[in-house]
Amino acid sequence: MSEVRTPLFRLAKREAMSREKIWAIRVGSIIIALILGCIPIMLTGNNPISAYAVIVQGSVSRPIYIRQTVKIAIPLLGCALAIAPCFKMRFWNIGAEGQITMGAVAATFFALNFAKTIPSPLLLAIMFITAATAGGLWALIPAFFKAKWNTNETLFTLMMNYIAIGIVAWLQGGPWEGRKGSQLIPMFDDAARLPEVFRVHCGWIIVLLLVVLMYFYMNKTKQGFEIAVIGDSVNTARYAGMNVGWIIMRTMFISGAISGIVGFMIVSGANYTLYKGVANGVGFTSITVAWLSQLNSFAMIAISAMLAILEKGSNTLQTRLQVPASIADIITGILLFSMLASEFFINYKLIFRGRDKKEVNA
Amino acid sequence: MTMIITLIAAAVTFGTVLMYGTLGEILTEKSGNLNLGVEGIMYMGGAFGLFGAFYYEKAAGAAASGPLAIIIAILSALMAGMAASLIYSFITVTLRANQNVTGLALSIFGTGIGQFVGEYMRVREGGYVALSNNLKNAFSATIFPDFMVKIPVVGQILFSHTVFFYLAVVLAIIMFLFLKKTKYGMYLTAVGESPAVSDAAGINITLYKYLATVIGGGISAIGGMVYIMTTAGCVWNHEGLSGVGWLAVALVIFCIWRPLNAIWGSVLFGAMMIMYLRVTIPFIPTEIYKILPYIVTVIVLIFTSMKNSRDKQPPASLGLNYFREER
Amino acid sequence: MDTKYAIEMKGITKRFGQVVANDSINLTIKRGEILALLGENGSGKTTLMNMLSGIYQPDEGEIYKDGKLIYIHSPREAYEHGIGMIHQHYKLIEVFTAAQNILLGLDEKMDIKGANLKVKEICERYGFDIEPTTKVYDMSVSQKQTVEIVKVLYRGAEILILDEPTAVLTPQETDTLFEVLRNMKKDGKAIVIITHKLNEVMEVSDKVAVLRKGEYIGTVETRNTNPQALTDMMVGHSVALNINRPLYENPHKKLVVENLTCVDEEGIKKLDNVSFIANTGEILGVAGISGSGQKELLEAIAGLYPVKNGSIRVVDDKDNETELVGKTPRKIREAGVGMAFVPEDRLGMGLVGSMGMTGNMLLRSWKNGKGAFLKKKEPENLANRVMEELEVVTPSIDFPVRRLSGGNVQKVLVGREISNEPSVLMTAYAVRGLDINTSYTIYNLLTEQKMKGAAVVYVGEDLDVLLELADRILVLCGGRVSGIVDARTTTKEEVGLMMTQIGEDVDE
Numbered sequence A: 001m002s003e004v005r006t007p008l009f010r011l012a013k014r015e016a017m018s019r020e021k022i023w024a025i026r027v028g029s030i031i032i033a034l035i036l037g038c039i040p041i042m043l044t045g046n047n048p049i050s051a052y053a054v055i056v057q058g059s060v061s062r063p064i065y066i067r068q069t070v071k072i073a074i075p076l077l078g079c080a081l082a083i084a085p086c087f088k089m090r091f092w093n094i095g096a097e098g099q100i101t102m103g104a105v106a107a108t109f110f111a112l113n114f115a116k117t118i119p120s121p122l123l124l125a126i127m128f129i130t131a132a133t134a135g136g137l138w139a140l141i142p143a144f145f146k147a148k149w150n151t152n153e154t155l156f157t158l159m160m161n162y163i164a165i166g167i168v169a170w171l172q173g174g175p176w177e178g179r180k181g182s183q184l185i186p187m188f189d190d191a192a193r194l195p196e197v198f199r200v201h202c203g204w205i206i207v208l209l210l211v212v213l214m215y216f217y218m219n220k221t222k223q224g225f226e227i228a229v230i231g232d233s234v235n236t237a238r239y240a241g242m243n244v245g246w247i248i249m250r251t252m253f254i255s256g257a258i259s260g261i262v263g264f265m266i267v268s269g270a271n272y273t274l275y276k277g278v279a280n281g282v283g284f285t286s287i288t289v290a291w292l293s294q295l296n297s298f299a300m301i302a303i304s305a306m307l308a309i310l311e312k313g314s315n316t317l318q319t320r321l322q323v324p325a326s327i328a329d330i331i332t333g334i335l336l337f338s339m340l341a342s343e344f345f346i347n348y349k350l351i352f353r354g355r356d357k358k359e360v361n362a
Numbered sequence B: 001m002t003m004i005i006t007l008i009a010a011a012v013t014f015g016t017v018l019m020y021g022t023l024g025e026i027l028t029e030k031s032g033n034l035n036l037g038v039e040g041i042m043y044m045g046g047a048f049g050l051f052g053a054f055y056y057e058k059a060a061g062a063a064a065s066g067p068l069a070i071i072i073a074i075l076s077a078l079m080a081g082m083a084a085s086l087i088y089s090f091i092t093v094t095l096r097a098n099q100n101v102t103g104l105a106l107s108i109f110g111t112g113i114g115q116f117v118g119e120y121m122r123v124r125e126g127g128y129v130a131l132s133n134n135l136k137n138a139f140s141a142t143i144f145p146d147f148m149v150k151i152p153v154v155g156q157i158l159f160s161h162t163v164f165f166y167l168a169v170v171l172a173i174i175m176f177l178f179l180k181k182t183k184y185g186m187y188l189t190a191v192g193e194s195p196a197v198s199d200a201a202g203i204n205i206t207l208y209k210y211l212a213t214v215i216g217g218g219i220s221a222i223g224g225m226v227y228i229m230t231t232a233g234c235v236w237n238h239e240g241l242s243g244v245g246w247l248a249v250a251l252v253i254f255c256i257w258r259p260l261n262a263i264w265g266s267v268l269f270g271a272m273m274i275m276y277l278r279v280t281i282p283f284i285p286t287e288i289y290k291i292l293p294y295i296v297t298v299i300v301l302i303f304t305s306m307k308n309s310r311d312k313q314p315p316a317s318l319g320l321n322y323f324r325e326e327r
Numbered sequence C: 001m002d003t004k005y006a007i008e009m010k011g012i013t014k015r016f017g018q019v020v021a022n023d024s025i026n027l028t029i030k031r032g033e034i035l036a037l038l039g040e041n042g043s044g045k046t047t048l049m050n051m052l053s054g055i056y057q058p059d060e061g062e063i064y065k066d067g068k069l070i071y072i073h074s075p076r077e078a079y080e081h082g083i084g085m086i087h088q089h090y091k092l093i094e095v096f097t098a099a100q101n102i103l104l105g106l107d108e109k110m111d112i113k114g115a116n117l118k119v120k121e122i123c124e125r126y127g128f129d130i131e132p133t134t135k136v137y138d139m140s141v142s143q144k145q146t147v148e149i150v151k152v153l154y155r156g157a158e159i160l161i162l163d164e165p166t167a168v169l170t171p172q173e174t175d176t177l178f179e180v181l182r183n184m185k186k187d188g189k190a191i192v193i194i195t196h197k198l199n200e201v202m203e204v205s206d207k208v209a210v211l212r213k214g215e216y217i218g219t220v221e222t223r224n225t226n227p228q229a230l231t232d233m234m235v236g237h238s239v240a241l242n243i244n245r246p247l248y249e250n251p252h253k254k255l256v257v258e259n260l261t262c263v264d265e266e267g268i269k270k271l272d273n274v275s276f277i278a279n280t281g282e283i284l285g286v287a288g289i290s291g292s293g294q295k296e297l298l299e300a301i302a303g304l305y306p307v308k309n310g311s312i313r314v315v316d317d318k319d320n321e322t323e324l325v326g327k328t329p330r331k332i333r334e335a336g337v338g339m340a341f342v343p344e345d346r347l348g349m350g351l352v353g354s355m356g357m358t359g360n361m362l363l364r365s366w367k368n369g370k371g372a373f374l375k376k377k378e379p380e381n382l383a384n385r386v387m388e389e390l391e392v393v394t395p396s397i398d399f400p401v402r403r404l405s406g407g408n409v410q411k412v413l414v415g416r417e418i419s420n421e422p423s424v425l426m427t428a429y430a431v432r433g434l435d436i437n438t439s440y441t442i443y444n445l446l447t448e449q450k451m452k453g454a455a456v457v458y459v460g461e462d463l464d465v466l467l468e469l470a471d472r473i474l475v476l477c478g479g480r481v482s483g484i485v486d487a488r489t490t491t492k493e494e495v496g497l498m499m500t501q502i503g504e505d506v507d508e
Helices: A017-034 A038-043 A048-060 A061-087 A095-116 A121-147 A153-173 A203-220 A222-232 A234-239 A243-272 A282-294 A297-321 A327-347 B003-029 B038-063 B066-092 B097-124 B133-140 B154-161 B163-183 B181-192 B193-200 B205-231 B244-253 B257-276 B292-307 C046-050 C075-080 C097-105 C112-126 C143-156 C171-186 C198-204 C226-237 C293-301 C330-336 C346-350 C357-365 C377-391 C406-420 C436-451 C462-467 C492-499
Strands: A009-013 A346-353 C005-016 C018-031 C032-038 C060-065 C069-070 C083-086 C159-163 C188-194 C207-212 C215-221 C252-263 C269-279 C282-287 C309-316 C321-323 C339-342 C424-428 C455-459 C474-477 C480-486
Touching: A009 A234, A009 B097, A009 C112, A017 A038, A017 A327, A017 C226, A038 A048, A038 A327, A038 C462, A048 A061, A061 A095, A061 A203, A061 A243, A061 A297, A061 C406, A095 A121, A095 A153, A095 A282, A095 B066, A095 C357, A121 A153, A121 A243, A121 B292, A153 B244, A153 B292, A203 A222, A203 A243, A222 A243, A222 C060, A234 A243, A234 C346, A243 A282, A243 C112, A282 A297, A282 A327, A282 B097, A282 C083, A282 C112, A297 A327, A297 C005, A297 C032, A327 B066, A346 C188, B003 B038, B003 B163, B003 B181, B003 B205, B003 B257, B003 C406, B038 B066, B038 B097, B038 B133, B038 B205, B038 B244, B066 B097, B066 B133, B066 B205, B097 B181, B133 C046, B163 B205, B163 B257, B163 C339, B181 B205, B181 C005, B181 C097, B193 B205, B205 B244, B244 B292, B292 C321, C005 C046, C005 C269, C018 C032, C018 C046, C018 C060, C032 C046, C032 C171, C032 C198, C046 C188, C075 C198, C075 C492, C083 C143, C083 C309, C097 C112, C097 C143, C112 C143, C112 C171, C112 C406, C171 C188, C171 C198, C188 C198, C198 C226, C207 C226, C207 C406, C215 C226, C215 C406, C215 C455, C226 C492, C252 C293, C252 C455, C269 C282, C269 C309, C269 C455, C282 C330, C282 C436, C282 C462, C282 C492, C293 C339, C293 C424, C293 C455, C330 C455, C346 C406, C357 C406, C377 C406, C406 C424, C424 C436, C436 C455, C436 C462, C474 C492, C480 C492
Parallel strands: C018 C215, C032 C188, C032 C207, C083 C159, C159 C188, C282 C455, C282 C474, C339 C424, C424 C455
Antiparallel strands: A009 A346, C005 C018, C005 C060, C060 C069, C207 C215, C252 C269, C252 C309, C309 C321, C474 C480
């Protein structure tokens, strides 16, 4: 339909843009975000350049810092991988937070009850599998209602997060409480702790393995193909003979399972215990990681690393320059805003009045 | 009996916080924008509300007036929330980025800003940041005269609350009237239901989305301020505030997008959240009470979708951006 | 009565890119008169009227109202001139009441009570059957249409344009609508109905203006004409296209459809007792006004549309029959039926727009092979083959098909569908929007398949093509079969007439 009163410019979907240009825009948006990030730093009376230097130093300058940064990046990356297939399917799963938590609950159950009776490798394997199953089943609930009654999945998965967290709060103060009145679940025995490789829990190996697996799953397998087709057009999927409801449920199970594994890695590799803040917002932040990576597994490594550096570096910033560590969230937010905004210039173009007279009507 | 009355009073106190968050988000969602940044917005409202009131008192000294402090706190929170939602609106409405992701980004950003301001004040003021008792009382005092509060039962239940509660109720009623009885309210609903139809009817979609989202964000932010100034006792308390925004989002669903439901809904949610302190039900552990609001919300969500009752659905275009050429 | 024209359109031309949708058209509309604007699909009727309702602006030509030159830039301005159009797709908010929808976008102060009264008054005056307080989601299709009409009247329109108003109505509802139209005529309104149904034209209109392929053919008084004459004006003389149509030796039956009945979600019959047989080695053309059940027929055969009654069977070389009703597309394929389907909505149903040719070739074969992994080698070869043989213009076989031109998109789709030697090949509007050369490529491909022994079902809208491409033509009208004719001996007029009436039982 043609414009009523031709405005100064109008929008049109952009057809194609060269790869170099796209990356130039994205890199540009990161640079702009870092420049904007100077404002809050300056408010604290610090020099932004030296602050950024501290962030980089504090996160990657020494092996021990790198290890801590990697520890932050592991769950972010793992969870972003979990979210990718859902978002590819245009199923807005924002329930990773809860799926992580339920995975952690399942793992903790075995860690608390069988650490003395089952040998460590077997125990860890059981924890791994049950965590995946628990996360998967937790994700299956909203998926079932979506497939059956088209229940809004965004809102449903969101609610499920807090139900999961509430369950942990109850466990913490109730059945699993260690010392009475402590409101804490006891620390895991060594048998239930993930072994370290290069002095970081071996979760990093699992996650990197998942990166490769997810890449192949999404791009090379039949199931990945089904997901991509549904994300593009449900009608085409039906035309091609796909059972859409079933695929939604299966994909959500897989997604929840991976989040569950992330939960297992957090309790067994990093915290050695369970508390209600176990997911600590990772489920939300990882959504932005997945989205800004265009759901590409390998790009997620870069973005989750970037956010992890910011977070770890900001802790250093706090100790060295007394800048509140929340500066990490602010700069992360600015970074996300900037990158989200930049997608507009990749997907749309502005057509100014007077140009492009020929309007082809579809 | 007294226990029930104190429970209700406490439920109203916490419910007031939720009511602002929810009313703001209802207004936002009515335009089709699902702003998941409420958590961040409420953080910002809390921090800036305290910031405004604190520095007002610092400037005015002993002469500081309670009502003025309240107005300054409201305005500071409002401005903060509006600024935050303006960012959201610009990125989703004008730049058409994914609403879920943008909302989550705003949550991260807003909690960061809230924390930052809270800590910044602490560092700058060299420690404890709190209002004087004088002002504190102004924030938690009721607006009704003593004799009314002292009426048995009714007084405590109806007249003992803070000015914020009564303001929120008035706001809910105004929003109800706006949406139901005015042309612009009807247009806003139309925009949230079908931007394409509204566009064809000559309604300025962008304007409505911006206004509803920005004003809605401002209202939500007041909720954060109310938490800090009443429940938290005029001190920055990020732990207490964490999760409140998400609860407000749940409450929006529970209220099925109707402002009047928010009045009793928020008190009910408030009761469920604080019940663990005061009531014990056999066999149900108290910690479980806190997830009740989410469970009932899920049940509401499931039932409305199963029955497919058209009046109780989310605004039809919720979460979707509108692009005219895509017709 | 005022004899001056309410609206006079002079020399109206509208182009969309290269396509001339309206070519220098003249049209006059009078008060107290119902004008039928008649023409086949794509003849430019709706485009012409959209220029009156402010949706498009003409590239050339002038519009006069009551003798005064006017310019209409938007639907709002059209209302100000007293012109209102009821589109085929209703623009209503489902959760609003009738009255609220009617008030939407009006400048006046909102007064629901007053509006309710005014709506009631309009309803009573013209005999509409709606309650202003009913929510739209509780309404039937015809009630929704009524809301649209009242909406236009409420805005004070004196000139009403209805775009195919009867397409979605039952016969009874149609009668009621016509009654209302006559009432409005008596009230001095000028009414235009866009249609391609001859019986309705004869029943309700005073004058008929005919368009054909964007050109104005003429206007006649309804009482001085007859369906035959109108059909001639509408379809024109046959144009020789010289499509190659070889004859296949020894056809035998391949696809048997018996008493097929399908009902849509709202309970309206889309297919009504449809029976036919498609043979190997023939192209069975399906003609009909759009929305006569073509889409549902093909989708039902493909297992994508629920069947209420009847049987669809595919016969193999040894005369074994396979029942398709109740089978999903996957089950149909697993049953060994070589079924190919080129749907009307190419990118929304037949293809994945965001994928390249390879991905789209996979859509048919993604399940093939053991194991969890996709077998990409074959589809890749196929994509290359299709690209070469059908001369698809694309930067690479991985370039998203959404970004290809319409002709190339269709080549990808058809290329895939004919690639594994289907025994039944169904196509819906296979050449819509394509240029001449690509159209011929498609015709040749279909004929090739036919000569290989496939039963080809070709749903088309251009009668000239159907007459030269198909062996037999099945004509659908209102979900029913109004006849099956031999394409070699029939005439355009005969088919055209069948399209607008069902065998004997025409109205009256």
